[in-house]
Amino acid sequence: MAHAKAKVGIMGGTFDPIHVGHLVTAEAVRIEYKLDKVLFIPASNPPHKQESMVTPAIHRYIMTVMATYSNPHFFVSGIELERSGPSYTVDTVRGLIDCYGASTEFYFITGADAVKDLPSWQEIDQLLDLCYFVAATRPGCISYIDQVIKQFGVKGRRSIQRLATPELEISSTDIRERIKKGRSIKYIVPESVEDYIYKEGLYR
């Protein structure tokens, strides 16, 4: 009897810091697509972000571990922290295929804001052949998801699929600004992450 293929979600991000928007989105995709697990992968050098503006990867990695620990289906991979240079997703997915074998299906989970930049991603055509993309809708982003789906949806062997997820208007940028201004971040990040941020004096 043939075995069902393993299905692994990939939630890539800068996670500076990780917040409940990331967690709710990953869980919604996991359930909808019946994923066996979701790998959270903090980017070492996020290709579209200025390196000097990003918090050292070790802090982002630790916060990601703490935030995901209580979900038995969530795991954190340090695969991008082990590589130097820009953290291109195509390299990450190739590394995961080497590790898990070609019979595993990968679902790269992304927010809609990241989808609009997809055309400029490294080796995007090849990447679309290697994994599925699931774009979680965020307020105001639906029209450019459609545009990108039109542009790329038929190019690769795979496709960009859209999933309506609980739309939480939360961003790491807003959290960093709140901390700078001395405003509360309670319930926007897991309590362990909040404690870590204050203990380490991040984002002041």
Ligand SMILES: Nc1ncnc2c1ncn2[C@@H]1O[C@H](COP(=O)(O)OP(=O)(O)OP(=O)(O)O)[C@@H](O)[C@H]1O
């Ligand atoms: N509130 C949210 N709901 C759904 N997806 C989100 C949300 N916030 C971020 N994402 C998605 O999670 C992934 C990682 O995002 P990232 O770590 O850059 O967080 P961010 O909140 O967008 O950060 P920043 O404000 O610093 O740009 C991206 O695909 C992004 O689109």
Ligand SMILES: O=C(O)c1ccc[n+]([C@@H]2O[C@H](COP(=O)([O-])O)[C@@H](O)[C@H]2O)c1
């Ligand atoms: O591979 C690329 O060219 C590429 C360009 C921009 C972003 N990404 C990935 O998309 C994910 C979200 O990125 P960000 O900058 O929104 O945190 C993260 O895993 C990045 O490594 C990847």
